[in-house]
Amino acid sequence: MDFSLSTEQKEIFEVARKFAIKEMLPKAAEFDESAIFPREIIDKAWELGFTNTCIPSEYGGNGFSLLDAVTIGEALSYGCMGMYTSIMCNDLALSPIVIGGSAEQKEKFLRPFTEKPLLASFCLTEPSHGSDAAGIQSRIKEDGDDYILNGEKMWITNAGHADLLIVYCTIDPSLKHKGITAIVVPADLDGITVGKKENKMGQNCSDTCGIRFENVRVPKENVLGAVGEGWAIAMKTLDHSRPLVSTIALGGSVRAMDCSIDYANERKQFGIPISKHQSIQFMIADMAQKIEASRLLIQKAAWLSDNNLDSTLIASAAKAFTADSCMQITTDAVQIYGGYGYSREYPVEKLMRDAKLIQIYEGTSQIQRLVISRKVLGK
Amino acid sequence: MNIFVCVKQVPDTETKVQPNGDGTFIETSSIKWIMNPYDEFAVEQALLVKAANAGSTVTVLRVGGVKDTEALRTAMAMGADDAILVDAEDNLDSYTIAKSLKGAIDKSGKSADLILCGKQAIDDDCLQVPQVLATMMELPSVSVIVGFEQAGDTVTVKREIEGGALEIYEVKTPVVLATNKGINTPRYASLPGIMKAKRKPMQQLSLADVGVSLEDRRVVYSDFSLPPEKPAGKKFDAMDDAAAAGVVAEVVGLLRTEAKVL
Amino acid sequence: MANVLVFSETNNGNVKPVTLEILGKLTGQSIDVAVIGDLADDQVKVLAEYGAGKVHKLNGANLEKYSPEGYANALHGFISGGSYDYVMTGATSLAKDMVPRLATKFDAGMASDCVNFLFEGDTFQGTRPLFAGKCLAKVSLQGPKPHFITVRPNALGMPESPTAGAGTASDASVEAGEIRAAIKEIIASASEKVDLTEANIIISGGRAMKNPENFSILSEMADVIGATVGASRAAVDSGYAAPSMQVGQTGKTVSPSLYIACGISGAIQHLAGMRTSKVIVAINTDPDAPIFTKADYGIVGDLYKIVPIMTEEFKKILA
Numbered sequence: 001m002d003f004s005l006s007t008e009q010k011e012i013f014e015v016a017r018k019f020a021i022k023e024m025l026p027k028a029a030e031f032d033e034s035a036i037f038p039r040e041i042i043d044k045a046w047e048l049g050f051t052n053t054c055i056p057s058e059y060g061g062n063g064f065s066l067l068d069a070v071t072i073g074e075a076l077s078y079g080c081m082g083m084y085t086s087i088m089c090n091d092l093a094l095s096p097i098v099i100g101g102s103a104e105q106k107e108k109f110l111r112p113f114t115e116k117p118l119l120a121s122f123c124l125t126e127p128s129h130g131s132d133a134a135g136i137q138s139r140i141k142e143d144g145d146d147y148i149l150n151g152e153k154m155w156i157t158n159a160g161h162a163d164l165l166i167v168y169c170t171i172d173p174s175l176k177h178k179g180i181t182a183i184v185v186p187a188d189l190d191g192i193t194v195g196k197k198e199n200k201m202g203q204n205c206s207d208t209c210g211i212r213f214e215n216v217r218v219p220k221e222n223v224l225g226a227v228g229e230g231w232a233i234a235m236k237t238l239d240h241s242r243p244l245v246s247t248i249a250l251g252g253s254v255r256a257m258d259c260s261i262d263y264a265n266e267r268k269q270f271g272i273p274i275s276k277h278q279s280i281q282f283m284i285a286d287m288a289q290k291i292e293a294s295r296l297l298i299q300k301a302a303w304l305s306d307n308n309l310d311s312t313l314i315a316s317a318a319k320a321f322t323a324d325s326c327m328q329i330t331t332d333a334v335q336i337y338g339g340y341g342y343s344r345e346y347p348v349e350k351l352m353r354d355a356k357l358i359q360i361y362e363g364t365s366q367i368q369r370l371v372i373s374r375k376v377l378g379k
Numbered sequence: 380m381n382i383f384v385c386v387k388q389v390p391d392t393e394t395k396v397q398p399n400g401d402g403t404f405i406e407t408s409s410i411k412w413i414m415n416p417y418d419e420f421a422v423e424q425a426l427l428v429k430a431a432n433a434g435s436t437v438t439v440l441r442v443g444g445v446k447d448t449e450a451l452r453t454a455m456a457m458g459a460d461d462a463i464l465v466d467a468e469d470n471l472d473s474y475t476i477a478k479s480l481k482g483a484i485d486k487s488g489k490s491a492d493l494i495l496c497g498k499q500a501i502d503d504d505c506l507q508v509p510q511v512l513a514t515m516m517e518l519p520s521v522s523v524i525v526g527f528e529q530a531g532d533t534v535t536v537k538r539e540i541e542g543g544a545l546e547i548y549e550v551k552t553p554v555v556l557a558t559n560k561g562i563n564t565p566r567y568a569s570l571p572g573i574m575k576a577k578r579k580p581m582q583q584l585s586l587a588d589v590g591v592s593l594e595d596r597r598v599v600y601s602d603f604s605l606p607p608e609k610p611a612g613k614k615f616d617a618m619d620d621a622a623a624a625g626v627v628a629e630v631v632g633l634l635r636t637e638a639k640v641l
Numbered sequence: 642m643a644n645v646l647v648f649s650e651t652n653n654g655n656v657k658p659v660t661l662e663i664l665g666k667l668t669g670q671s672i673d674v675a676v677i678g679d680l681a682d683d684q685v686k687v688l689a690e691y692g693a694g695k696v697h698k699l700n701g702a703n704l705e706k707y708s709p710e711g712y713a714n715a716l717h718g719f720i721s722g723g724s725y726d727y728v729m730t731g732a733t734s735l736a737k738d739m740v741p742r743l744a745t746k747f748d749a750g751m752a753s754d755c756v757n758f759l760f761e762g763d764t765f766q767g768t769r770p771l772f773a774g775k776c777l778a779k780v781s782l783q784g785p786k787p788h789f790i791t792v793r794p795n796a797l798g799m800p801e802s803p804t805a806g807a808g809t810a811s812d813a814s815v816e817a818g819e820i821r822a823a824i825k826e827i828i829a830s831a832s833e834k835v836d837l838t839e840a841n842i843i844i845s846g847g848r849a850m851k852n853p854e855n856f857s858i859l860s861e862m863a864d865v866i867g868a869t870v871g872a873s874r875a876a877v878d879s880g881y882a883a884p885s886m887q888v889g890q891t892g893k894t895v896s897p898s899l900y901i902a903c904g905i906s907g908a909i910q911h912l913a914g915m916r917t918s919k920v921i922v923a924i925n926t927d928p929d930a931p932i933f934t935k936a937d938y939g940i941v942g943d944l945y946k947i948v949p950i951m952t953e954e955f956k957k958i959l960a
């Protein structure tokens with residue numbers, strides 16, 4: 001049993017943390033306020049190798065393990081949760097290709113991402129199907145060598161900037177999850193319309209839009225695995241992506257605790273720094289516990305995945321626990337700051353707004369509990 | 380060109396510095412080490428010069444403890460080709476550090492065309508090593524440089540002096556240059572760079588290998604202590620116009636004699 | 642009694658004040674002073690008042706302007722002819738560059754940037770800050786002599802009643818030797834005000850400035866002491882000052898040697914941006930303003946009366 005990161009992982013963490021503090025943190029408030037897409041940050045992160053961590057080295061990637069990737073994720077999310085959502089979006093979107101794609105598909109679709117800073121979007125959720133993903137309605141119909149894709153997707157991260165879309169659709173909605181198919185759709189095909197950018201509560205720099213597909217002609221060779229294998233690919237993708245999404249909560253939690261500690265040592269009430277008041281000490285102690293536990297869950301989920309062991313339960317536990325913890329920690333951070341915390345002049349209210357999304361996307365905290373309970377109850 | 384960069388590993392700027400139990404140095408057990416920030420400019424400048432001069436190599440040198448080699452690995456992850464580490468205590472003086480660096484350069488078997496250092500290390504803040512090393516190697520040096528241009532074997536550098544004025548020097552290589560903030564923007568070590576750095580050679584030498592012993596030290600420190608606590612401020616009442624002139628004269632006087640900021 | 646040589650730089654023909662600080666602290670030792678180039682008699686007299694025994698004026702070719710090698714070679718030649726135990730000088734830009742080179746020519750050590758020192762018998766014992774002043778340590782020197790020491794300007798302070806020395810002036814001829822790194826040109830610092838984040842002195846105005854025009858009284862004081870003008874968020878939000886002038890959490894974080902806060906109450910957002918200033922002066926009519934808890938020198942008074950008086954005082958003291 002060894003809980004220490006490798007020398008390289010420590011170095012990777014340090015360089016990512018430095019990047020987060022020097023490049024991301026100073027712009028976090030402005031990008032949030034004006035909902036500026038962090039293109040420059042993503043491009044710089046790509047230059048340094050922080051993006052596309054899932055691409056294997058044989059296709060030009062860095063050959064990172066998931067444990068490497070979550071190490072990067074925690075460090076970058078400290079800078080801005082919203083920016084990191086947009087940075088890690090490629091990992092979510094490209095993982096289905098890594099998991100279900102053929103060698104030719106990987107060469108064709110993954111390698112370009114290692115040659116220039118391209119963006120990809122993972123398109124699963126629909127206006128009327130979120131948690132109930134097996135019920136999606138977007139359809140493909142065979143037409144010669146192609147499929148014709150019709151349907152509508154909702155809450156798609158980076159949609160307005162994506163070069164490649166990984167779309168989940170069905171060959172027949174009545175087949176439920178057995179009909180679901182994952183298909184790679186270049187974003188410039190005819191018939192694709194990206195909706196307006198959603199006006200969100202938090203993570204405002206990250207781009208979120210709906211997408212409409214109208215008679216989009218996609219070559220059959222773009223189907224990942226086979227028709228009807230999409231559901232299995234999506235589930236494996238989530239096992240891989242949930243630890244990564246959890247790092248957004250972890251990085252944000254660490255930032256909220258750091259802010260809280262600094263402020264509690266600085267702010268005086270009743271003649272002493274508020275960090276000397278037990279009520280504040282306990283809130284910070286709770287933050288520290290939750291952060292340690294979050295990190296351990298994430299690392300275990302990543303380790304299981306890297307060793308090809310079943311990580312579904314722990315990945316869901318990590319996602320639910322880190323997201324709920326981050327919500328509590330950022331809420332407490334605002335409480336510690338008092339009136340200043342509620343003001344946009346100070347950094348913690350943004351953390352609280354950003355945190356809320358993590359309990360919702362990539363499977364709500366309730367869906368995670370569903371996954372966990374099915375596992376532990378043996379259903 | 381054979382380019383050498385001298386780096387030092389220093390406590391992170393955020394570190395809370397505490398004297399150790401017997402006051403012989405600071406407490407180092409829980410310190411996070413980083414590359415001396417001024418040395419990052421030296422590494423970056425070396426990499427820029429390498430890029431502009433085909434066939435150049437960048438060798439990074441460090442004198443210090445072997446337990447944590449953060450600074451050398453960072454430099455190699457940024458793009459330096461190889462590294463030499465002289466294993467020594469972390470509290471050598473400038474003289475023995477410079478002598479060790481010279482010994483390491485001699486041992487490398489390469490003749491140095493350019494030696495770059497940070498202008499000062501943020502631990503002992505001595506600003507000596509580059510000039511001492513240059514003198515030991517019988518080379519010219521320019522310290523605190525904020526600008527660099529090269530034309531063949533001639534370099535033109537800007538040295539920053541008091542009040543922001545600049546001295547422009549023209550000097551032929553080989554030369555020792557000490558970099559200041561402003562000369563460039565150090566790159567980040569990229570993640571592929573970190574992976575590649577694992578395979579780059581790091582030679583390890585002892586002080587004896589470079590002909591240095593602890594008896595060579597010229598400067599000895601003792602009695603490390605925390606600076607005295609800042610006393611509570613002084614408050615003067617000048618609401619009364621009659622008192623104002625006297626109060627202001629007193630405060631301005633104190634700024635000069637007590638606070639010593641004028 | 643130690644034999645000490647103090648190397649003095651000059652500024653417009655005057656010896657630098659740090660020389661006199663050092664001389665004052667050397668009472669009881671045998672003290673010589675060396676300068677490169679000529680020195681007027683009145684300056685020799687000043688040196689004598691502060692304790693200089695002999696004053697050596699070193700002249701030779703290629704020493705009109707500074708070069709690290711030329712100065713080090715010239716002083717090396719001169720010092721080799723004497724029997725000095727210590728060579729001391731102010732820790733200026735020039736000395737920081739040149740003295741390490743000079744010391745190494747003697748294979749000798751150097752204590753940089755001492756803020757205090759004393760002699761135990763003939764033996765130097767200094768104090769110097771390390772880790773950016775987070776620590777102090779005693780420093781002593783060993784090995785071949787002379788030993789070299791630089792002293793931080795303004796650290797010792799001017800001696801109040803110095804013991805005079807003979808002040809015998811003499812000329813010495815020295816060789817600059819081979820100069821490989823030579824100054825080709827000097828570019829004077831741009832007259833533009835330094836940026837807040839780099840300023841050594843900052844004068845900031847708060848809500849009490851009432852309008853943009855009133856900032857002129859701060860600018861006048863700033864011109865006198867070479868300061869940069871800043872503002873609190875309240876002043877910026879009220880349109881009295883440009884956003885680029887804002888000091889604080891959402892503005893610039895500054896750490897000048899001297900920060901003068903005028904009519905600033907000291908909201909936590911402002912304090913976050915300037916609390917690392919070395920010395921803080923606060924001027925405010927409210928004696929309970931939080932700024933006074935951070936101020937080294939607090940003046941409870943009306944800035945419109947205090948600032949003009951202070952400007953005049955600065956003029957007097959810096960004349």
